[in-house]
Amino acid sequence: MNIFRLAGDMTHLFSVLVLLLKIYATKSCSGISLKTQELYALVFIMRYLDLFIDFISVYNTVMKLVFIGSSLAIVWCMRRHRMVMRTYDKDLDTFRHFFLVLAALVLALLVHEKFTILEILWAFSIYLEAVAILPQLVLLQRSGNVDNLAGQYVFFLGAYRAFYILNWIYRYYMEPHFTRWIACVSGLVQTALYADFFYYYFISWKNNAKLKLPA
Template structure:
């Protein structure tokens, strides 16, 4: 494992910890999109179907369990925990995320590395992850005022994908026959979606101001 892959995994892990810290400690999910969290739960559930059939390493297995378990627990907190559920802004989180699922599934059926159930589900999870952040970004634009933990969570998610792109570039030049177009293009699309958020995040950090997105 190279440094970029490790940093990507760690920033992804920290993003989850930041969100769980906010939900568990403050008992608030204000500014967090349930729609995005549900999409991530679907992403990890379909990507890690090989969890108990293909063993790669202890590290790999633990990280899969952490991502899957944390995504399901976040959805549970936001839907079932009384105190957390009260802070959820359902009226603002109205992105129709269901309309993202079917196009991603159709795309996976048409474009995949191998037409088997596991490979189609793997491709589906990549396509869906690429756009899963959209409900969250739309919610942030509507609410505008973003608290620190929510801003850190979204920033770390974007940083995770950016490090993975560096990981792919590194592996392309250091490994023989390392080519995964589906993964690369999906990851690039996902990273580009964070572009506007990154701009305003660094602008607020530079000027020591509260993070706000334009309406």
């Protein structure tokens, strides 16, 4: 564990807490893409199947359970909670996310580090996570105005990926046998997807104005 990975984990956790706060405190999921949340739930389930066969540390196990549990709870609220589901922007959340799942699966079957079920599912989760934010970004772009909590949620998700890039750079120089190049390349792609959002986020922060994304 290094400081960059810890910072990444904490910003990731904070993004989830911000989203849960928005949903449970305001009873609203306006501005949040259900399709992105479904993709994240699939990402965490597929990536953390090793919970049943490989114990690394208490911290590692707890974080895995938190991300699986929270992602499933968010999807359940957006689909089943009577008050929350009424606020879902269904007409704006029309990104065909099944194509992302199919593309990630095909890529995982073709490009992986080891031809085993767990390694292919791990690669699938990495590829899918790299593009899982796309439905959310498209929804925010279509809605124009972004509420404060939704904007903070996306910002902390982007910060999490940025910290993980620093983590991989650190590990590349400090761990001679570090070879997770699939995660590195996918992480760079994912972080690049946030570039436009970050630009407008900092502009709104600098001007103390409401976040607006161009349509």
